[in-house]
Amino acid sequence: MLFDPFQIKGLQFKNRVMRSSIGGRTSYYDGTVTSAFKNFEKRFAEHDLAGIISATISVNNDRTSPMEYPKISDDRYVKPLASAIRAVHQYDCRYIIQIGDTGGATHTSLLSQKGDAKSSSTLFDLFYGYHNLHEAMSLEEIDITINEFAEAARRVRETGADGLEITASKGYIIHQFLNPGINRRKDKYGGSADNRFRLLEEIIIAARKKVGDDFPIGIRLSAAGYNYQPLNLRLPPRWPLNHWYFGNTIEDNLYFAGKLKGLGIDYLHIDKGYGFPNPKGTPGSFPVHEMKMFYNSNRHLSTKAWMRSIVFNSIPEFLLSPIANIGWGYVPAISADDARRFKEATGLPIISNGGYQDRKEMEETLEQGKADMLAMARPLLANVDLLHQFKAGKSSPDRPCSHCNKCLVRTANYPLGCYDQTRFISQDAMEQQIMEWSADSEQ
Ligand SMILES: Cc1cc2nc3c(=O)[nH]c(=O)nc-3n(C[C@H](O)[C@H](O)[C@H](O)COP(=O)(O)O)c2cc1C
Structure with a gap:
């Protein structure tokens, strides 16, 4: 079934495997994508993936996270992105741009700036963001954010991308509003589930107006928050304590999913956990x-x-x-059972994310109807030819990804690639592989 085609709103995918978002320092200082970005994306397209979901591309001009990640906060970013997408399209590979805004979880900045602290509420969060405190957005700032998402959505269509994905996950700004452990607002954007959902709702309505009814819009949604407790220190605590400790449960998110369906979204991309990184989002070692x-x-x-x-x-x-490492550890197909619940509840096409690498497990997830497509990141960084290996009869690759998560954390400061030295015969071989990732394969 892995190699069966699938359609989302008329968009044809040649098989069921998507490259999940992988961001890295592949843009110029201002967020314009470089040829390294194009070459990076092209390598996945060349290796038979049905589609690529871009890194989280920032809709906000200040909050690039981390530095040298791509932006789509101005019209000038459209042309270079379009060129990268044309390169991907040569290989019958679809390209979906994921847009987002890191809000108060902005990872780093060259020069500390106030905007990087903006979130749903004022609070201390030890792990996420670099400012001492996250600061509550004003109503005016919320309006600006909605408009930034809408303008970014328009630009996504202008790049020639095949679809738009809005991230409501990863502990980024929309998640900071959805999550009751983070959102302590007393106005129409805080309190009840409907109020916490309002920002996402207004973003989707504004984005749909810009891209039109025929353009696929998906939402990356976390099945459950967990909020990385008890390790992360988040102050002051929030009552009731289960909201502070767990964030949204799967039932809360199923409720959101029902509302998303009502808003006419075209697919759900299900992952898990709150924050980037977090143990449920990238199961493996810390x-x-x-x-x-x-x-x-x-x-x-x-x-x-x-x-x-x-x-x-x-x-x-x-x-x-x-x-x-408390709470960390590899869990295969970590979101598969949750994905099934979203599929049953909404009937929408579902992409399940996290912990896929073994073909047998992937086939089972699809055959048991838990998801329609699977999105992968780390195992494809380790073995970009994974689908070729499957086609050659292997169920798991010769040198599998160890889920050490070194690539994940290094992405903020280092070039993209696999940093697990045990997978290479020497340090030189590892470095060569990293440098090759962004090189032009046609040269
Ligand atoms: C180096 C790296 C960069 C990532 N960048 C992003 C990103 O920009 N946006 C996002 O939503 N997820 C990002 N992720 C998370 C992946 O898309 C994926 O959800 C996660 O790695 C779990 O899938 P896996 O088990 O197949 O690796 C990144 C992961 C890695 C390893």
């Missing part, structure tokens, strides 16, 4: 050493960022690692 490098790289930005780097520098890694 790479303490890589996190230390990341915290050191942005320690100058605030007292919070400085304290995080002190903690990571002063506790030896052999002690820090077991603590930081």
Whole structure:
């Protein structure tokens, strides 16, 4: 079934496997995509993927996260993105642009800026964002954000992309409004589930007006929040404590999914957890050493960022690692059972994300009707020819992705690629693979 075609709103996919969002430092300082971005995306297209979902491309001019990630906050970004998409289209591979706004979870910045702290509510969040406090958006700032999403949606269509995905996941701005552990607002954007959903609703309505009824719009939605407790410190606590501790449950998100269907969205892309990174979103190990490098790289930005780097520098890694790894661990097909519930509840096409690498497991997920398509990231960074290996009869690749998550955390500061040295015969071989990722394969 993995190699059976599938359609979403008339958009034909040649098989059931999508490359999930993978962002990296592949843009110029201003967010314009480079030829490294084009070559990176093209490599997946060349290797038989049915489609590619872009990295989260920022709708906001200030909040690029991390630095040198792509932006779509101005018309000037359209042309270079269009050129990358044309390169992908040569290989009968669809391209969906995912748009988002990191809000208060903005990872890093060259020069600390106020806008990077904006969120649904004012609170201290130890792990996410670099400002000491997230700051509540005013109603005017919310209106600006809705308009930024709508304008970005228009530009997505202008790039020649095949569809638009809006991320309501990853602990980014829409998720910061949906999540009752984060959103403490007392106005029409906070409190009840309907109020917390309002920002997403207004964004979808505004985006649909810009792209028209015939253009596919999908939503990346987390099946359940978990909120990364008890490890993350988020203050002050929120009552009731289960909202603070777990965020939205699957029942809450099924309710949102019903509303999304009513708004005419065309597919749901289901992942899990809250925040980037979080243990449910990228099941695997927590790479303490890589996190230390990341915290050191942005320690100058605030007292919070400085304290995080002190903690990571002063506790030896052999002690820090077991603590930081609490709750982490690889779970195959982590969102598959949840995806089934969204499929049953809405009847919408469902893409399930996270923890796929074994063909047998992937086939079972599809055959049991848990999802219509599967999205993958880390295993394709490790083995871009994974589908070729499946076609050659293998159920799992020779040198599988170990889910060490080093690529995930390094993406903020380093070139994209696999950083698990145990998968390579030497350090040189690993580095060569990383450099090859963005090189032009036709040269
Ligand atoms: C290097 C890297 C960068 C990522 N960048 C993004 C991103 O920009 N937006 C997003 O929504 N998810 C991003 N993700 C998450 C992946 O899309 C995916 O959901 C996650 O890795 C779980 O899938 P997997 O088990 O197949 O890796 C990234 C993951 C990795 C490893």
